[in-house]
Amino acid sequence: MTAVFEKFIKNPAIREFLIQKIGEEGLELVEILFKSKKYVSEFVLAEHTGIYVNTVRSLLYKLYENKIVSYTRKREKSRGWYIYSWMLHPEKLLDLLINKRKSMIKEIKLKLEAPAGEQKFYCKKCDVKLPFSSAMEYNFLCPSCYKPMTVFSEKTINRQNKKLITKLEKEIEELSEIKELLKTEEKKPKRSKK
Ligand SMILES: [Zn+2]
Incomplete structure (x- = not known):
């Protein structure tokens, strides 16, 4: 144990x-x-x-x-x-954590499948994101630091999300392993007192 x-x-x-x-x-x-x-x-x-x-x-x-x-x-x-x-009830905790991760993965996958939408412009430094039409009004300069903005890539986001899914899946695997260990532990015959 x-x-x-x-x-x-x-x-x-x-x-x-x-x-x-x-x-x-x-x-x-x-x-x-x-x-x-x-x-x-x-x-x-x-x-x-x-x-x-x-x-x-x-x-x-x-x-x-x-x-x-x-x-x-x-x-x-x-x-x-x-x-x-x-x-x-340790198995309840494991279920809770596993289910939480499963629903997070589901949510991220939905985002991955969503259409990319309108092109956006982005200032990394200020974390400002603007749709094309607004960015044009500012001559594609960040309204906060006046530096040129870059095209915001959905690919980067997708890459980050895919990484997160891999991490969550690994965590689920580890938690499931512990759950199995608990089950085998329970099945072991209890030592009888002499
Ligand atoms: Zn900026």
Whole structure:
């Protein structure tokens, strides 16, 4: 399981998502939940990480928004408050990231297929883009820096978009690989206690 976890947590897409959601400190919670594969009380999590119970709960709630964790809660009879226990669903996170990339690829491909449209003029320095008719009014000089503008090439954009698709496809491949690893891990018979 440790090897799978290493792959999981070191994957740039997964790491980026988790840090954005719950920060570096939250990664420790993910590690404990990933390895335990069952519901863990927030008090146990707090004790093992040194993170306040309330913070544990608010961090994990952020993952709950995407169904990456689930919880059960029990009422503490003597004090009347609820104690939450959390479980991680790493496959849900993988699906989320894979689907996000798939829809990005779809969107980019639509753009690639769209007709090039009217010729445009471009100033790289100022990032100003004008249609032919407006550029002519300015004598094809950038309205902001007065330097000559260049013909804006759809080819450059297409090249950049194709590169992005390749990058996204590679990320999907890596994420799918981790998903497979998780599945095989689950199928392994659990060691029986003697
Ligand atoms: Zn300019």
